[in-house]
Amino acid sequence: MHSGMTLIDLRSDTVTKPTTAMRKAMAQADVGDDVYGEDPTVNKLQDAVAALLGKKAALFVPSGTMANQLAIRVHTQPGQEVIAESKAHIVRYEQGAAAALSGVQLHCIPGDRGLVGADLVEAAIRPSDPHTVRTALICLENTHNGGGGTIYPLSTIERIRAVAVDRRIPMHLDGARLFNAVTATTLPAASYAQHFETVSLCLSKGLGAPAGSLLASNDLALIERARRFRRMYGGAMRQAGVLAAAGLYALEHHVARLKTDHDNAKRLARRLQHIPAITISPQHVETNIIVFDVPGHRLAPAALVAALKQEGVLINAVGGTSFRAVTHLDVSTEAIDQAADVFARVLR
Numbered sequence: 415m416h417s418g419m420t421l422i423d424l425r426s427d428t429v430t431k432p433t434t435a436m437r438k439a440m441a442q443a444d445v446g447d448d449v450y451g452e453d454p455t456v457n458k459l460q461d462a463v464a465a466l467l468g469k470k471a472a473l474f475v476p477s478g479t480m481a482n483q484l485a486i487r488v489h490t491q492p493g494q495e496v497i498a499e500s501k502a503h504i505v506r507y508e509q510g511a512a513a514a515l516s517g518v519q520l521h522c523i524p525g526d527r528g529l530v531g532a533d534l535v536e537a538a539i540r541p542s543d544p545h546t547v548r549t550a551l552i553c554l555e556n557t558h559n560g561g562g563g564t565i566y567p568l569s570t571i572e573r574i575r576a577v578a579v580d581r582r583i584p585m586h587l588d589g590a591r592l593f594n595a596v597t598a599t600t601l602p603a604a605s606y607a608q609h610f611e612t613v614s615l616c617l618s619k620g621l622g623a624p625a626g627s628l629l630a631s632n633d634l635a636l637i638e639r640a641r642r643f644r645r646m647y648g649g650a651m652r653q654a655g656v657l658a659a660a661g662l663y664a665l666e667h668h669v670a671r672l673k674t675d676h677d678n679a680k681r682l683a684r685r686l687q688h689i690p691a692i693t694i695s696p697q698h699v700e701t702n703i704i705v706f707d708v709p710g711h712r713l714a715p716a717a718l719v720a721a722l723k724q725e726g727v728l729i730n731a732v733g734g735t736s737f738r739a740v741t742h743l744d745v746s747t748e749a750i751d752q753a754a755d756v757f758a759r760v761l762r
């Protein structure tokens with residue numbers, strides 16, 4: 415890396431740092447002991463997120479993984495089965511928590527860029543039969559991280575919902591990046607959330623907060639059970655209002671600007687398309703995640719990542735010859751153009 419060069423970090427939208435204004439909101443937060451339910455800022459955030467999602471209540475938790483795992487815990491019994499797409503965060507990136515913490519097995523169905531249709535979901539539901547494992551929950555992810563930031567069409571969700579209602583199976587939405595889908599489609603968050611018994615949401619991705627996720631539901635008893643398991647899992651925090659304040663600030667100031675991340679992602683994808691070594695479908699870049707291939711390059715994926723880093727651009731290798739770049743709050747359009755120049759130079 416050249417001395418004095420600032421890294422353009424496209425590894426993930428989790429690398430954002432709280433802005434000065436966000437830190438000010440955190441410093442000024444009114445706080446209390448949230449295990450006693452007495453943190454006014456946490457309560458305000460929970461109410462705000464519940465309202466945004468059109469749900470009766472929401473529970474603040476440290477991470478998106480915990481929000482997803484609390485949902486699985488409250489919807490299932492040990493020995494049951496949860497339907498999820500093969501590349502889902504719940505399947506790939508949560509350390510097998512569904513098995514370890516809830517004692518359930520995951521029934522993985524392969525999607526097209528992470529999305530599955532109602533027919534595949536219906537086929538995966540086990541018959542009600544004393545021989546077969548019981549299907550207890552259907553999980554969807556919107557936007558889909560492993561699928562490349564794909565947006566679930568609302569019509570597909572509606573068809574899956576009809577199957578789930580017919581078979582009396584609850585649905586959970588991993589909405590870590592739901593606001594990216596909301597921004598891209600201009601559909602209200604509640605129009606997605608209405609089809610799910612529980613919805614998780616991350617404040618620490620594109621929204622730019624340092625930590626925090628929420629689990630929302632219309633079922634107050636279910637939220638109270640999740641609150642008990644949050645304690646069991648070590649996620650009950652005390653003066654968590656300093657984090658909730660960052661979340662409230664993010665919801666107020668960092669949702670509309672996600673459009674800039676999406677525009678930047680498309681801008682980068684169009685530039686990458688002109689580099690012969692790269693295979694990319696810019697039309698598949700729907701939100702802030704860009705997945706592309708560099709097939710048959712002389713450098714192995716890890717060496718290619720290192721060569722880009724040497725020139726000041728950080729990305730992730732995501733298996734095979736695929737790579738992932740993610741745009742976010744801390745990457746300007748100017749930095750995107752600089753990154754595109756680096757890709758062109760390194761892959762020449």
Ligand SMILES: *Cc1c(COP(=O)(O)O)cnc(C)c1O
Pocket residue numbers: 476477478479480482503504555557558559588590591616618619627
């Ligand atoms: C990041 C992410 C999560 C949660 O991640 P944490 O790091 O535990 O907050 C859940 N689902 C998806 C799709 C994600 O991208």
